[in-house]
Every structure is written in structure tokens, then in C-alpha cells.
Amino acid sequence: MIRICFVCLGNICRSPMAEAILKNFIKENGEDAHYYIASRGTSSEEEGNDFYPPVKKILDLHEIEYDKHVAKKVVKEDYDKFDYFVCMEKSNMDSLFKIFQIEDCSKIILLLDRDISDPWYTRDFETTYQDIYEGILTLYKKLSNR
Numbered sequence: 794m795i796r797i798c799f800v801c802l803g804n805i806c807r808s809p810m811a812e813a814i815l816k817n818f819i820k821e822n823g824e825d826a827h828y829y830i831a832s833r834g835t836s837s838e839e840e841g842n843d844f845y846p847p848v849k850k851i852l853d854l855h856e857i858e859y860d861k862h863v864a865k866k867v868v869k870e871d872y873d874k875f876d877y878f879v880c881m882e883k884s885n886m887d888s889l890f891k892i893f894q895i896e897d898c899s900k901i902i903l904l905l906d907r908d909i910s911d912p913w914y915t916r917d918f919e920t921t922y923q924d925i926y927e928g929i930l931t932l933y934k935k936l937s938n939r
């Protein structure tokens with residue numbers, strides 16, 4: 794069982810989008826039993842909220858299924874519950890180091906080798922979707938070859 798937690802700031806746009814895309818890949822390949830996938834935010838601003846509505850629209854447009862979402866903030870106790878924390882931007886990694894009270898950790902990684910822009914600010918949900926999809930494709934290939 795591989796346990797992956799996607800991380801962004803608010804947990805209503807990028808990380809739940811990444812969660813939905815990877816879950817679709819896994820489902821299409823009948824591998825549900827091998828993975829546990831979740832997402833969290835580093836801020837408590839949106840805790841308890843559903844996806845930001847334009848994110849649902851872009852997922853619908855690309856025919857990506859998703860479950861009901863309830864935004865949650867990462868807590869220190871999450872550290873042992875996941876094998877990888879896959880972050881949308883470098884600042885998310887720094888926030889996790891603070892929350893987990895550690896200096897570095899190989900299980901905290903970036904989804905892409907660059908920051909994924911936050912559509913909450915850019916309003917460009919399609920570019921964010923394309924970037925996240927690219928990152929998930931690469932991640933899924935790596936996980937499948939483990």
C-alpha cells in the first residue's frame with residue numbers, strides 16, 4: 794500500500810485536483826487496493842469547505858471523477874500516516890517542515906520541478922489543470938515502476 798498526501802495552501806484547488814486526477818488513473822488501472830490517496834492544506838483558512846467551484850468545473854470538463862471533498866489542514870500526526878507528501882509549491886514544503894518540526898525529509902517532495910501556479914490568484918484553472926496532469930503522469934509512471 795502506497796500512501797500519498799497532496800499538499801497546497803488552502804486544500805480547495807490544487808491538492809484536491811491532484812488527488813482526483815491520480816485517483817482516476819488508479820481506478821482506470823484497477824489498482825485501488827494498492828494506494829491510499831488524500832490531500833491537505835497548510836493553512837486552516839478553508840477548513841471544512843468543499844472544492845472551490847471552478848475546480849469542479851474544470852474536472853468535469855476533462856471528465857475526471859471526484860468524491861465529496863472536505864478541506865483539512867495538515868497536522869503533526871499526519872507525518873507517520875503517509876509515505877509521500879507531494880507539494881504544489883516550494884513554500885508548502887517549508888510549511889510542512891515547520892508543522893512536522895523537522896529540517897528535511899525525503900518523503901516531502903514537489904509534484905513538478907517548478908511551482909504550480911495557484912488558480913485562486915491567477916484565475917487560470919486550465920493551466921493549473923494541465924500542469925498538475927503533467928506532474929501526475931510522471932508521478933504515476935514512477936510509482937508503477939517501483
Ligand code: 4NP
Pocket residue numbers: 801802803804805806807808838839911912913
Ligand atoms: P489552493 O488555493 O492552495 O490551491 O487550495 C487557495 C485557496 C484558498 C486560499 C488560498 C489558496 N485562501 O487564501 O483562502
